[in-house]
Amino acid sequence: xxxxxxxxFNTLNYVIKEADSILxxxxxRPDGDTVGSVLALKEYIESLGKKxxxxxxxxxxxxxxxxxxxxxxxxxxxxxxxxYKLVIACDSADRGFHLVKEKIYENxxxxxxxxxxxxxxxxxxxxxxxxxxxxxxxxxxFFSFAEINLNQKxxxxxxTGILYDTGKLQHSNTSARVMEIASELVKKGAHLQKxxxxxxxxxxxxxxxxxxxxxxxxxxxxxxxxxxxxLTQKDIEECEASTEDISQLSSILNTxxxxxxxxxxxxxxxxxxxxxxxxxxxxxxxxxxIAAQFGGGGHKLASGFEVKGxxxxxxxxxxxx
Numbered sequence: 637x638x639x640x641x642x643x644x645f646n647t648l649n650y651v652i653k654e655a656d657s658i659l660x661x662x663x664x665r666p667d668g669d670t671v672g673s674v675l676a677l678k679e680y681i682e683s684l685g686k687k688x689x690x691x692x693x694x695x696x697x698x699x700x701x702x703x704x705x706x707x708x709x710x711x712x713x714x715x716x717x718x719x720y721k722l723v724i725a726c727d728s729a730d731r732g733f734h735l736v737k738e739k740i741y742e743n744x745x746x747x748x749x750x751x752x753x754x755x756x757x758x759x760x761x762x763x764x765x766x767x768x769x770x771x772x773x774x775x776x777x778f779f780s781f782a783e784i785n786l787n788q789k790x791x792x793x794x795x796t797g798i799l800y801d802t803g804k805l806q807h808s809n810t811s812a813r814v815m816e817i818a819s820e821l822v823k824k825g826a827h828l829q830k831x832x833x834x835x836x837x838x839x840x841x842x843x844x845x846x847x848x849x850x851x852x853x854x855x856x857x858x859x860x861x862x863x864x865x866x867l868t869q870k871d872i873e874e875c876e877a878s879t880e881d882i883s884q885l886s887s888i889l890n891t892x893x894x895x896x897x898x899x900x901x902x903x904x905x906x907x908x909x910x911x912x913x914x915x916x917x918x919x920x921x922x923x924x925x926i927a928a929q930f931g932g933g934g935h936k937l938a939s940g941f942e943v944k945g946x947x948x949x950x951x952x953x954x955x956x957x
Contacts (some may be wrong), residue, residue: 680790
């Protein structure tokens with residue numbers, strides 16, 4: 637285990653043990669990594685006899701209930717922030733936590749655990765490392781440093797985040813060490829097949845319809861090596877799907893031969909268009925530079941951005957107005 641964050645891990649464990657009430661924060665439109673990290677920490681904190689809750693702007697997605705069952709996420713309106721001595725943002729520093737950071741007072745401790753670069757949100761404790769595959773890998777290191785024994789629930793949660801952010805250990809962020817951690821989590825009782833099925837295989841008809849429409853619309857720009865597709869709000873509604881069903885599409889499009897990177901543009905409602913970019917190390921494209929041109933960011937192989945507007949389709953393709 638890397639000793640890079642020994643000081644920060646020691647401080648984090650100290651404040652967890654000293655606080656009698658702790659709030660964990662997941663990012664908007666939560667995915668496997670943010671949910672896995674907050675649930676693993678919640679299990680540990682509860683074992684200490686502490687009061688703990690999870691805050692998020694959105695509920696836990698249905699596909700993750702197949703792994704964890706129903707888990708209550710509190711909306712900001714349901715939370716009295718002054719009730720908590722410690723607030724920990726997992727994978728959510730600039731993706732939701734920044735919107736509630738002002739509700740935390742000086743006598744409360746705030747912590748950020750993240751693996752995204754260029755985090756702007758400040759906190760008392762910041763543990764950020766873009767070289768980690770996921771925040772769940774970071775939490776695993778924290779547990780190892782603090783010599784915390786993992787139970788089956790914690791192993792399930794951590795493996796969920798790692799598998800989600802590495803695409804079943806197939807993305808370029810899958811290091812030998814990540815493989816070793818996944819193996820250790822399975823030894824601790826993590827349900828590998830159940831997690832893989834929930835994250836990648838258990839797709840309903842609405843999801844498959846939406847994926848089909850995305851593939852039908854996909855276009856390849858031979859000059860840039862970009863494969864791009866769009867989904868309007870009308871597409872999503874006609875397929876009786878939701879934006880949750882879009883999460884894997886950019887990665888799937890990125891597997892098309894002779895392309896260098898993929899882009900999915902989709903309408904998210906309220907006049908917002910989300911862009912999701914993916915590439916692979918051997919393709920030589922830093923998609924974070926593309927995202928930055930539109931005010932977004934992320935990793936060089938997985939980035940995103942948001943712009944205001946509406947997608948309009950015409951005989952030449954699409955445009956944003």
